Amino acid sequence: MRHILSILVENEPGVLSRVSGLFSGRGFNIETLNVAPTLEEGVSIMTITTIGDETIIEQIIKQLRKLVTVIKVVDLTEVKNVEREMMLLKVAAEEGKRAEILRIVDVFRCKVVDVGLDEFTLEITGTQDKITALINLMQRFGIKEVARTGAVAMRRSMQ
Amino acid sequence: MELTGAQILLESLGREGVDVIFGFPGGAVIDIYHQIPNYPNLKHVLVRHEQGAIHMADGYARATGKVGVCLVTSGPGATNTVTGIATAYMDSIPVVIITGQVPTPLIGNDAFQEVDIVGITRPCTKHNFLVKDITKLAKTIKEAFFLAQSGRPGPVLIDLPKDVQQQLCAFNYPKKVALRGYNPHYDPNVKQVRKVAELLCKAKHPVIYAGGGVISSSASKELTKLAQAYGLPVTATLMALGCFPGDDPRWLGMLGMHGTYAANHGMSNADLILAVGARFDDRVTGKLSEFATKATMVHIDIDPTSIQKNVHVDVPIVADCRLFMEALNKEMADLAGQKDVFVPKDKWLAQLSEWKAKHPVKYKPATKGGFIKPQSVVEMLYKITKGDCIISTEVGQNQMWAAQFFNYKKPRTLLTSGGLGTMGFGFPAAIGAQAAYPDKLVIDVAGDGSIQMCIQELATAVCYNLPVKIVILNNGYLGMVRQWQELFYEKNYCSTCLDIAPDFVKLAEAYGAAGFRVTQAKELEATLKQAFSTPKPCIVDVIVDPEENVYPMVPAGKSITEMILV
Numbered sequence: 001m002r003h004i005l006s007i008l009v010e011n012e013p014g015v016l017s018r019v020s021g022l023f024s025g026r027g028f029n030i031e032t033l034n035v036a037p038t039l040e041e042g043v044s045i046m047t048i049t050t051i052g053d054e055t056i057i058e059q060i061i062k063q064l065r066k067l068v069t070v071i072k073v074v075d076l077t078e079v080k081n082v083e084r085e086m087m088l089l090k091v092a093a094e095e096g097k098r099a100e101i102l103r104i105v106d107v108f109r110c111k112v113v114d115v116g117l118d119e120f121t122l123e124i125t126g127t128q129d130k131i132t133a134l135i136n137l138m139q140r141f142g143i144k145e146v147a148r149t150g151a152v153a154m155r156r157s158m159q
Numbered sequence: 160m161e162l163t164g165a166q167i168l169l170e171s172l173g174r175e176g177v178d179v180i181f182g183f184p185g186g187a188v189i190d191i192y193h194q195i196p197n198y199p200n201l202k203h204v205l206v207r208h209e210q211g212a213i214h215m216a217d218g219y220a221r222a223t224g225k226v227g228v229c230l231v232t233s234g235p236g237a238t239n240t241v242t243g244i245a246t247a248y249m250d251s252i253p254v255v256i257i258t259g260q261v262p263t264p265l266i267g268n269d270a271f272q273e274v275d276i277v278g279i280t281r282p283c284t285k286h287n288f289l290v291k292d293i294t295k296l297a298k299t300i301k302e303a304f305f306l307a308q309s310g311r312p313g314p315v316l317i318d319l320p321k322d323v324q325q326q327l328c329a330f331n332y333p334k335k336v337a338l339r340g341y342n343p344h345y346d347p348n349v350k351q352v353r354k355v356a357e358l359l360c361k362a363k364h365p366v367i368y369a370g371g372g373v374i375s376s377s378a379s380k381e382l383t384k385l386a387q388a389y390g391l392p393v394t395a396t397l398m399a400l401g402c403f404p405g406d407d408p409r410w411l412g413m414l415g416m417h418g419t420y421a422a423n424h425g426m427s428n429a430d431l432i433l434a435v436g437a438r439f440d441d442r443v444t445g446k447l448s449e450f451a452t453k454a455t456m457v458h459i460d461i462d463p464t465s466i467q468k469n470v471h472v473d474v475p476i477v478a479d480c481r482l483f484m485e486a487l488n489k490e491m492a493d494l495a496g497q498k499d500v501f502v503p504k505d506k507w508l509a510q511l512s513e514w515k516a517k518h519p520v521k522y523k524p525a526t527k528g529g530f531i532k533p534q535s536v537v538e539m540l541y542k543i544t545k546g547d548c549i550i551s552t553e554v555g556q557n558q559m560w561a562a563q564f565f566n567y568k569k570p571r572t573l574l575t576s577g578g579l580g581t582m583g584f585g586f587p588a589a590i591g592a593q594a595a596y597p598d599k600l601v602i603d604v605a606g607d608g609s610i611q612m613c614i615q616e617l618a619t620a621v622c623y624n625l626p627v628k629i630v631i632l633n634n635g636y637l638g639m640v641r642q643w644q645e646l647f648y649e650k651n652y653c654s655t656c657l658d659i660a661p662d663f664v665k666l667a668e669a670y671g672a673a674g675f676r677v678t679q680a681k682e683l684e685a686t687l688k689q690a691f692s693t694p695k696p697c698i699v700d701v702i703v704d705p706e707e708n709v710y711p712m713v714p715a716g717k718s719i720t721e722m723i724l725v
Binding site: 009010013014017018021025055058059062063065066067068069070071072 | 277278281282285286289306338339340341462463464467468
């Protein structure tokens with residue numbers, strides 16, 4: 001099963017390598033990984049999505065908690081959560097296809113952030129499903145490039 | 160007053176009570192070495208190879224329970240310690256490794272003797288630091304010592320650039336450590352302890368399975384008290400030998416691949432297993448699906464990652480083993496005193512004793528005029544010392560015989576590389592132990608293969624008059640691999656015969672140590688006694704039966720009851 005782990009870490013050199021090394025050294029796989037600073041100085045948050053059965057996830061969480069520079073680990077899959085990912089997608093947009101692409105952009109409530117002579121760059125935010133759906137729809141126009149952030153997630157407020 | 164980084168380091172070591180460090184100089188630590196003569200309370204032992212330094216620090220830590228410290232230069236000096244760091248990591252031994260680093264402006268430039276030792280040792284240290292800011296040096300050293308010995312102990316590395324060693328800074332050694340992400344849990348849950356006491360009272364066939372955590376948390380006194388008061392049989396891993404008296408009738412011997420019949424069958428027939436500070440290593444469990452299937456499993460460990468890792472645990476307890484044992488003894492005194500609560504374990508103990516008597520650890524005695532049996536050498540060591548010595552071992556057959564045929568009665572009297580199985584460990588570890596206890600008899604039980612991996616430390620032993628006794632069980636083979644080749648690889652003795660070996664007697668003499676050779680069983684006792692009374696390091700080269708095997712043996716991947724007996 002896919003799990004979303006939210007990991008609060010000390011923001012210092014080598015932290016990312018300690019966390020990712022823990023996964024690779026034990027043969028666990030990281031599906032997505034996202035790191036950025038939090039409001040608190042010197043503290044960053046990592047969001048890692050990974051796949052494994054309960055025993056593996058339990059080991060991963062325990063091992064993460066064992067790292068000295070890891071402050072807190074929460075498995076967000078166990079609670080109601082909000083999950084989002086951002087993607088930039090460059091799609092071929094020849095004359096005659098543009099209107100249709102823009103219609104899809106409208107339906108998906110995403111944005112065109114750059115326009116070229118024969119291509120658009122789109123920005124989309126959403127769940128993994130929504131992002132996959134957009135990719136599927138854009139494929140027939142010809143996707144030139146994608147850049148995805150990987151998931152970021154938080155516990156829902158009302159539960 | 161301001162001190163240099165080098166002075167801050169040495170001052171800090173003093174504050175941590177460090178009395179000896181094992182090291183090897185180099186350009187990147189020359190500033191530290193420049194200051195060492197100014198710290199007469201700190202003894203520096205100059206080794207001959209950095210692997211020797213880390214094993215010595217490790218042996219010192221195993222024998223004393225204190226933190227062992229080693230100091231090496233950057234680049235090759237640092238990488239030479241990696242094997243020893245991994246050894247200490249696998250066996251949870253508290254050591255602090257100080258490595259020199261190239262000056263901070265050169266870091267990342269592929270400078271001369273630069274390696275990313277923090278990166279290299281990340282997977283085999285409990286934690287590591289690169290100190291780039293002199294104002295953080297004292298705090299880092301404090302944290303390193305705290306991390307090394309608290310919670311589940313382990314090696315901690317401090318990488319110290321040359322320019323930081325030279326910079327000046329006011330010295331303030333912190334009194335306390337505050338690490339947000341590090342809070343080991345020591346106290347056992349009261350309800351869980353009560354539950355364990357109830358299970359122990361009720362159990363008909365309980366077994367205590369003790370691991371290295373019993374020794375590192377100093378729980379052996381409490382464990383012995385519990386087992387003796389309530390008639391509970393005890394088995395232990397290689398790492399825990401000595402945590403329970405080897406001459407007690409409740410002692411089953413070591414369990415696992417080369418464990419005793421009584422221990423392995425005891426585990427398999429137990430209805431309750433109390434695993435204390437052990438981690439269910441594959442050398443202990445054998446085939447996991449057939450391991451102790453009838454038992455309710457109770458597991459106490461300071462490290463939550465050890466629990467539920469290999470086997471399903473019914474009662475998991477994250478706690479310090481000694482605190483747990485104290486609490487359990489109190490609960491048992493309370494509970495077992497009540498009428499009809501305690502089920503007597505006499506029948507079970509009688510059954511185990513019968514197995515012990517029927518299938519002791521044994522070997523076929525030497526034929527007349529034949530080779531000396533290596534097991535008899537270990538038995539002779541016990542006969543001469545009565546167990547009053549520190550034994551270290553190399554790795555392989557010598558290690559298993561030293562585990563099987565010597566009755567360890569006290570903790571910290573067997574120093575052996577359990578988790579990593581590091582050949583070359585025993586001799587430097589013995590030097591480390593001897594540095595801590597100059598008056599104790601310290602014996603390295605060695606093989607002719609293993610001893611050659613750190614033999615250069617003979618110079619160190621001679622130089623500092625650390626009279627370690629090396630007893631080589633010389634069979635001319637890399638014996639344990641040869642044994643596997645014999646039993647499971649159609650006797651294809653590929654690369655396990657040590658055709659060309661040094662003359663160990665001459666080698667000892669070349670280094671200024673004493674050398675003895677034993678080829679006849681009748682000379683063994685007198686020669687060993689002579690070596691033990693010689694006040695300098697000695698090698699006793701005992702020529703033993705080249706084809707002797709370690710039994711009992713559980714083939715890899717089989718259930719621990721599928722034992723090959725003698």
